[in-house]
Amino acid sequence: MKILVAVKRVIDYNVKIRVKADHSDVDLTNVKMAMNPFCEIAVEEAVRLKEKGVATEVVAVTVGPKTAQEQLRTALALGADRAVHIETDERAESLAVAKLLAKVVEEEQPGLVILGKQAIDTDNNQTGQMLAALTGLPQGTFASEVAVDGDKVHVTREIDGGLQTIALTLPAIVTTDLRLNEPRYAKLPDIMKAKKKPLDVKTPADYGVEVASKVSLLKVESPAERKGGVKVASVDELIDKLKNEAKVL
Amino acid sequence: MSILVLADLHEGQLAGTTAHVVAAAQAIGGDIDVLVAGEEVQAAAESAAKLDAVSKVRVADNAVYAHQLAEPMGALLVELAGDYTHVLASASTTGKNVLPRLAALKDVSQLSDVLGVESADTFLRPIYAGNAIATVKSDDALKVITIRTTGFDAVGASGSAPIEAVDTVVENTQSSFVKEELAKSDRPELGGAKVVISGGRGMGNGENFKLLDGIADKLGAAIGASRAAVDAGFVPNDMQVGQTGKIVAPDLYIAVGISGAIQHLAGMKDSKVIVAINKDDEAPIFQVADYGLVGDLFEILPELESKL
Numbered sequence: 001m002k003i004l005v006a007v008k009r010v011i012d013y014n015v016k017i018r019v020k021a022d023h024s025d026v027d028l029t030n031v032k033m034a035m036n037p038f039c040e041i042a043v044e045e046a047v048r049l050k051e052k053g054v055a056t057e058v059v060a061v062t063v064g065p066k067t068a069q070e071q072l073r074t075a076l077a078l079g080a081d082r083a084v085h086i087e088t089d090e091r092a093e094s095l096a097v098a099k100l101l102a103k104v105v106e107e108e109q110p111g112l113v114i115l116g117k118q119a120i121d122t123d124n125n126q127t128g129q130m131l132a133a134l135t136g137l138p139q140g141t142f143a144s145e146v147a148v149d150g151d152k153v154h155v156t157r158e159i160d161g162g163l164q165t166i167a168l169t170l171p172a173i174v175t176t177d178l179r180l181n182e183p184r185y186a187k188l189p190d191i192m193k194a195k196k197k198p199l200d201v202k203t204p205a206d207y208g209v210e211v212a213s214k215v216s217l218l219k220v221e222s223p224a225e226r227k228g229g230v231k232v233a234s235v236d237e238l239i240d241k242l243k244n245e246a247k248v249l
Numbered sequence: 250m251s252i253l254v255l256a257d258l259h260e261g262q263l264a265g266t267t268a269h270v271v272a273a274a275q276a277i278g279g280d281i282d283v284l285v286a287g288e289e290v291q292a293a294a295e296s297a298a299k300l301d302a303v304s305k306v307r308v309a310d311n312a313v314y315a316h317q318l319a320e321p322m323g324a325l326l327v328e329l330a331g332d333y334t335h336v337l338a339s340a341s342t343t344g345k346n347v348l349p350r351l352a353a354l355k356d357v358s359q360l361s362d363v364l365g366v367e368s369a370d371t372f373l374r375p376i377y378a379g380n381a382i383a384t385v386k387s388d389d390a391l392k393v394i395t396i397r398t399t400g401f402d403a404v405g406a407s408g409s410a411p412i413e414a415v416d417t418v419v420e421n422t423q424s425s426f427v428k429e430e431l432a433k434s435d436r437p438e439l440g441g442a443k444v445v446i447s448g449g450r451g452m453g454n455g456e457n458f459k460l461l462d463g464i465a466d467k468l469g470a471a472i473g474a475s476r477a478a479v480d481a482g483f484v485p486n487d488m489q490v491g492q493t494g495k496i497v498a499p500d501l502y503i504a505v506g507i508s509g510a511i512q513h514l515a516g517m518k519d520s521k522v523i524v525a526i527n528k529d530d531e532a533p534i535f536q537v538a539d540y541g542l543v544g545d546l547f548e549i550l551p552e553l554e555s556k557l
């Protein structure tokens with residue numbers, strides 16, 4: 001079985017972003033970029049399925065600017081076999097990304113597609129679900145456990161009330177939650193080897209997909225800044241403040 | 250304008266989040282219908298009919314909608330969406346699971362986690378873990394939106410809207426329900442609680458979370474946790490507060506043994522009053538806390554419980 005993993009280039013999760021002075025967007029100049037943490041978990045799961053003999057090949061795909069190839073190389077260093085880069089400098093939003101991924105699914109015919117549940121920049125949490133709808137494949141979102149069993153996959157999902165397990169007919173789409181696995185770090189020899197692994201470059205036009213969206217970004221602002229308050233010296237003082245100053249007790 | 254709100258269910262009953270989504274629909278303006286879909290959901294439909302500002306409740310009661318699996322729910326929404334300009338759901342794990350399917354099948358974008366309404370086509374939503382708020386305008390014919398419920402005060406429950414059955418039945422051969430392990434608790438829901446007390450890695454282990462119980466009992470609080478506490482297995486996943494867990498905005502949030510990473514702050518920094526208890530006086534949580542108490546939680550918690 002072939003597994004397709006979608007990875008996205010985002011700002012590193014440790015970076016605290018700043019809004020541009022003209023409120024047109026956030027300022028990403030010289031900001032450290034990395035693979036979306038949920039995508040790292042997706043790559044790790046695919047590689048583990050290959051190591052267990054469930055999968056035979058892992059293909060990583062990204063939609064984004066030329067620099068997004070860095071994240072594909074990371075995926076290759078972590079164990080993916082080859083990569084597909086759909087290059088665009090336009091801001092591809094979830095629907096366009098899902099349409100492009102649907103074309104790749106059609107071409108590659110994977111048994112399983114694994115995506116992150118959300119990208120930590122836009123926090124949309126949509127792409128996997130949209131891809132499932134467009135391809136007509138079943139979905140298991142927010143996965144904390146994935147078990148392939150014959151022509152089915154059992155997915156345990158982190159839902160608001162606890163955990164839910166569903167069974168999906170393969171091929172299927174899975175999106176990862178935090179507890180699915182702990183991703184490994186790429187080792188230096190693997191990083192070197194990854195440079196020689198195949199990486200195909202395509203464009204949205206090759207797939208006949210229009211990237212433009214009907215959603216426009218009017219402005220970006222900083223949220224109301226929260227000011228730190230005071231330190232209290234004792235439990236008694238805390239209770240007094242909560243009762244008499246904040247009036248929440 | 251005509252708006253369809255997908256109701257959230259919790260163990261077959263109407264979840265509290267729905268009243269917030271109706272409030273968001275009210276801010277957009279127009280007729281508001283609520284869709285209750287599931288199996289044996291008559292009681293939930295009756296609760297939904299009481300919500301203020303609702304024109305009618307549509308009920309799809311069929312085994313195929315049990316557990317609100319994504320595939321049949323998405324197909325049902327596609328069938329019904331033709332009557333509406335907007336389809337809304339809360340940004341719960343159900344809304345997030347189902348709505349993008351509707352958007353994709355209608356070839357429109359989805360706006361996720363909307364926390365403010367400027368007009369019928371312009372909305373505010375958080376990006377980058379809430380460190381920026383984007384104003385976005387959608388020119389799509391159908392607006393598909395998930396709502397961050399903390400952004401809207403719930404509507405009242407003094408209405409009496411008519412209830413109408415939806416006979417659309419879709420097929421689902423692709424996915425099936427296997428089992429559910431739901432957390433059982435007598436405490437209020439995290440999302441709706443007036444007081445939340447959360448523990449982090451500083452709690453040390455799951456057993457120590459009991460130190461929060463007595464305080465939570467006295468305050469009628471829900472108990473939450475940081476990701477680190479969940480990852481370490483101290484408490485289950487449904488307790489995680491943060492960018493990638495639950496978003497809360499109670500009147501009082503008490504963070505115990507939590508350092509205050511941006512991903513955690515993203516889930517609680519809109520709380521009215523924040524208290525932090527931490528032994529490290531440099532912990533970033535103190536930068537957002539109204540009241541900080543520096544010290545050992547193992548000494549502070551028992552004292553707090555006895556003095557409340």
Ligand SMILES: Cc1cc2nc3c(=O)[nH]c(=O)nc-3n(C[C@H](O)[C@H](O)[C@H](O)COP(=O)(O)OP(=O)(O)OC[C@H]3O[C@@H](n4cnc5c(N)ncnc54)[C@H](O)[C@@H]3O)c2cc1C
Nearest residue numbers: 006007008062063093094115116118119122124125126127
């Ligand atoms: C109004 C508007 C404002 C925007 N603002 C910004 C902005 O400020 N900064 C910015 O960087 N972008 C911005 N974008 C771009 C855009 O929102 C995202 O790149 C797009 O929505 C992709 O979805 P997501 O990352 O939010 O998907 P999610 O659904 O959150 O991501 C889930 C998973 O989908 C997969 N995935 C998502 N995108 C890709 C991809 N490109 N290639 C491969 N796999 C992928 C990954 O597996 C990921 O883990 C904006 C778009 C719009 C329409």
Ligand SMILES: Cc1cc2nc3c(=O)[nH]c(=O)nc-3n(C[C@H](O)[C@H](O)[C@H](O)COP(=O)(O)OP(=O)(O)OC[C@H]3O[C@@H](n4cnc5c(N)ncnc54)[C@H](O)[C@@H]3O)c2cc1C
Nearest residue numbers: 449450451475476477491492493494506507508513528546
């Ligand atoms: C993709 C991604 C998503 C994430 N999503 C979330 C999320 O949704 N929610 C979330 O919470 N995190 C999230 N995180 C994790 C986040 O970055 C932090 O790692 C996490 O919040 C840290 O948890 P903590 O504060 O409990 O632990 P730590 O940072 O280890 O802090 C423990 C604190 O306890 C204090 N302490 C220890 N012992 C005592 C004592 N005896 N008395 C008093 N204080 C004590 C310490 O001083 C310290 O400040 C995410 C991370 C990533 C990469």
